[in-house]
Amino acid sequence: MTYKFLIPIIVVPVVQRKLGDVRLNELCVWLGQGLFLKNHNTWYYRKYIDVRRGGIGRISMLLTGYCVLCYIWNYPHLKKERWRKYH
Amino acid sequence: MMVSFFDQFASPSYLGIPLIAIAIALPWVLYPTPPARWINNRLITIQGWFINRFTNQLMLPLKVGGHKWALLLASLMIFLITINMLGLLPYTFTPTTQLSLNMGFAVPLWLATVIIGMRNQPTVALGHLLPEGTPIPLIPVLIIIETISLFIRPLALGVRLTANLTAGHLLIQLIATAVFVLLPMMPTVAILTAAVLFLLTLLEVAVAMIQAYVFVLLLSLYLQENV
Numbered sequence: 001m002t003y004k005f006l007i008p009i010i011v012v013p014v015v016q017r018k019l020g021d022v023r024l025n026e027l028c029v030w031l032g033q034g035l036f037l038k039n040h041n042t043w044y045y046r047k048y049i050d051v052r053r054g055g056i057g058r059i060s061m062l063l064t065g066y067c068v069l070c071y072i073w074n075y076p077h078l079k080k081e082r083w084r085k086y087h
Numbered sequence: 088m089m090v091s092f093f094d095q096f097a098s099p100s101y102l103g104i105p106l107i108a109i110a111i112a113l114p115w116v117l118y119p120t121p122p123a124r125w126i127n128n129r130l131i132t133i134q135g136w137f138i139n140r141f142t143n144q145l146m147l148p149l150k151v152g153g154h155k156w157a158l159l160l161a162s163l164m165i166f167l168i169t170i171n172m173l174g175l176l177p178y179t180f181t182p183t184t185q186l187s188l189n190m191g192f193a194v195p196l197w198l199a200t201v202i203i204g205m206r207n208q209p210t211v212a213l214g215h216l217l218p219e220g221t222p223i224p225l226i227p228v229l230i231i232i233e234t235i236s237l238f239i240r241p242l243a244l245g246v247r248l249t250a251n252l253t254a255g256h257l258l259i260q261l262i263a264t265a266v267f268v269l270l271p272m273m274p275t276v277a278i279l280t281a282a283v284l285f286l287l288t289l290l291e292v293a294v295a296m297i298q299a300y301v302f303v304l305l306l307s308l309y310l311q312e313n314v
Contacts, residue, residue, distance in 0.1 A: 009264075009290070019300065023259075054128070054130060059117070060117070060196065062117075063118075063173075063176060065236075066179065067176050067177055067178055067179060069109075070178040070179045071177075071178040072101075072182060073099055073101045073106050074099050074178060077094060077099070080091070081091055
């Protein structure tokens with residue numbers, strides 16, 4: 001015998017949900033009242049505890065971006081080193 | 088094609104903004120500052136360990152007066168290594184291929200060691216111009232030779248770094264051009280040349296690190312004589 005239909009559904013008030021969990025007709029309510037309810041205790045959590053973990057993706061993006069920037073920077077000069085003018 | 092091999096060393100500027108400013112500022116971005124925590128994450132721990140080990144080893148032969156130079160020499164070493172290694176990426180500009188930058192590092196630091204020696208212990212500093220145990224007839228000639236060698240030091244420091252890096256980059260470009268040209272005509276030779284290019288790139292990585300180390304090591308040596 002299953003009691004699945006008896007499990008209570010926990011309803012979080014609209015204003016405390018994140019934007020992804022808000023339904024479209026509740027959007028106005030969320031925007032109106034959510035802007036005034038800032039939780040000032042979360043900055044410490046976000047700065048010291050909820051820190052993102054670094055990986056190799058970040059520095060490789062930085063270096064690739066640097067290479068691309070250098071390529072763009074040198075392009076007027078590199079243009080002259082082509083073997084054929086029209087490819 | 089013939090004219091453009093040295094053009095990679097021309098200081099590039101775009102719309103009047105020189106790239107060398109970004110290339111010099113980039114090493115600062117790559118090393119995070121340790122936050123005020125008791126135990127840091129792995130990356131910062133490794134970075135701190137490396138810097139401590141290097142500074143410890145560099146300060147071993149120096150007396151206490153030379154330990155003031157620890158910050159300068161360690162940061163110079165990290166700066167040079169990072170710039171040299173970043174220069175191996177494609178299309179990037181290596182500021183240490185410019186003689187002006189290397190001389191800008193070498194001359195003031197060498198001059199500082201000489202002036203420190205002359206101010207604090209002039210007799211000992213001048214005594215370095217004559218090695219112990221030289222035969223008496225040789226003394227005048229040797230003093231002249233040692234003085235010339237003293238004044239050539241900053242030139243050698245700067246030019247050594249410039250020449251090594253410039254030659255390495257030039258070789259890479261030449262051999263890469265050779266591979267590209269040979270590929271349609273003689274593929275086997277091109278593959279062999281590509282193998283040579285790979286080995287050369289490994290050598291360049293090593294040279295990049297070694298040259299920075301040699302620069303700083305020689306400076307510490309000159310400091311050791313004069314402190």
